[in-house]
Amino acid sequence: MRHTDLLVVGGGPAGLATALHAARAGLDTVVAEPRPAPVDKACGEGLMPGAVRALTALGLHAPGHPLTGIRYVQGPCRVEAPFRRGEGLGVRRTALHTVLHRAVLDAGVPVLPLRVDAVRQDADGVTVPGAELRARWLVAADGLHSPVRRSLGLDRPTRTAPRYGLRRHYAVPPWTSHVEVHWGPDAEAYVTPLGPRLVGVALLTSRREPYDTQLAGFPELAARLPPHTAV
Ligand SMILES: Cc1cc2nc3c(=O)[nH]c(=O)nc-3n(C[C@H](O)[C@H](O)[C@H](O)COP(=O)(O)OP(=O)(O)OC[C@H]3O[C@@H](n4cnc5c(N)ncnc54)[C@H](O)[C@@H]3O)c2cc1C
Structure with missing residues (x-):
């Protein structure tokens, strides 16, 4: 079983930026992102100031x-x-992803090619069933339709x-x-x-x-x- 401080599910812009801040704050951090880099997405591609x-x-x-x-x-x-x-x-999304992904790897954060659809939560952290992975903290950065949010019963009807x-x-x-x-x-x-x-x-x-x-x-x-x- 691999133990880590923070598991970030989803390696889009939010997940990668979170992982970078966490690693720089001294947390042992792992990102789970099943899609190979650079990840692309239908997007307006405009970063506001x-x-x-x-x-x-x-x-x-x-x-x-x-x-x-x-x-x-x-x-x-x-x-x-x-x-x-x-x-x-x-x-371009691919350019933004490349820059963030490179920085995350440079900070020593592994990006695992792993899809996390559900986690088991207890008083001390979360376990990813079937992945031999345990973390004290979890960030669900798995996008608009977040499977993790759904699995934890936090979805709200649209x-x-x-x-x-x-x-x-x-x-x-x-x-x-x-x-x-x-x-x-x-x-x-x-x-x-x-x-x-x-x-x-x-x-x-x-x-x-x-x-x-x-x-x-x-x-x-x-x-x-x-x-x-x-x-
Ligand atoms: C048409 C359109 C135009 C837009 N234009 C703009 C714009 O101009 N400017 C702007 O700032 N925003 C824009 N947005 C919004 C922007 O795309 C999102 O806010 C942004 O992508 C959110 O980033 P994120 O990292 O939270 O999620 P995402 O970019 O969706 O990343 C989520 C990541 O999680 C991964 N993932 C999903 N499920 C799992 C799982 N089960 N396990 C592990 N990983 C998983 C996915 O592979 C993905 O890489 C637009 C959106 C749309 C639809």
């Missing part, structure tokens, strides 16, 4: 495109505001309809340093500059339809993103 400060506080820097503010667009209407304090950063995330990148120069959020009847499109010739578009939608069908609901945006530039 607070997240950039949090990354800097960890001594880390991820490559990306500076973000100066946020703009909301609905048909002919738009409203925008600059960030009040500091810049944000448009950064009252809203499910939404789906879709994402595509385009090799076009960004037309703005703002994150743009385009509002449609059933979906939002998050547009983020990621590099000198790279723009990411993430759709958050309540309709289960292909990406191209959903993008057609945002004609102004679709006109800026010729299909042949999709990467």
Whole structure:
């Protein structure tokens, strides 16, 4: 049986940042993440200024495109505001994951290729059945649908309809340093500059339809993103 101070279930941004802080605070820490690095995910890929400060506080820097503010667009209407304090950063999930994952390994934290669907809890800690792993503390950083949260009976019923995330990148120069959020009847499109010739578009939608069908609901945006530039 392996004994550790802290088990972090989930090696996404939250889990890796938690593991790094814990290791630097002197806790013997283990991360369980079944997916190989770098882990990708449908995401708008915009770090707000607070997240950039949090990354800097960890001594880390991820490559990306500076973000100066946020703009909301609905048909002919738009409203925008600059960030009040500091810049944000448009950064590929894979680039962010690589930086955090490297730092965690450098801090001596093992990232085990392990899926944890349930834990047994007692007065002194938690045990992962079948994994010969025991920890004094557990952080469930296993994402929105957290199996660990469910297994511990901490799930709460959701009252809203499910939404789906879709994402595509385009090799076009960004037309703005703002994150743009385009509002449609059933979906939002998050547009983020990621590099000198790279723009990411993430759709958050309540309709289960292909990406191209959903993008057609945002004609102004679709006109800026010729299909042949999709990467
Ligand atoms: C369309 C869309 C756009 C978004 N845009 C933005 C944005 O622009 N900026 C922003 O900051 N946020 C954005 N978000 C939200 C952002 O993606 C999440 O807040 C962020 O990924 C949460 O990080 P996390 O580490 O908590 O979880 P995740 O990134 O979901 O990571 C969870 C990890 O846990 C692992 N895992 C799952 N189950 C288990 C298990 N049983 N055992 C072990 N490991 C497990 C998974 O493999 C995964 O690596 C967006 C989300 C969507 C859907």
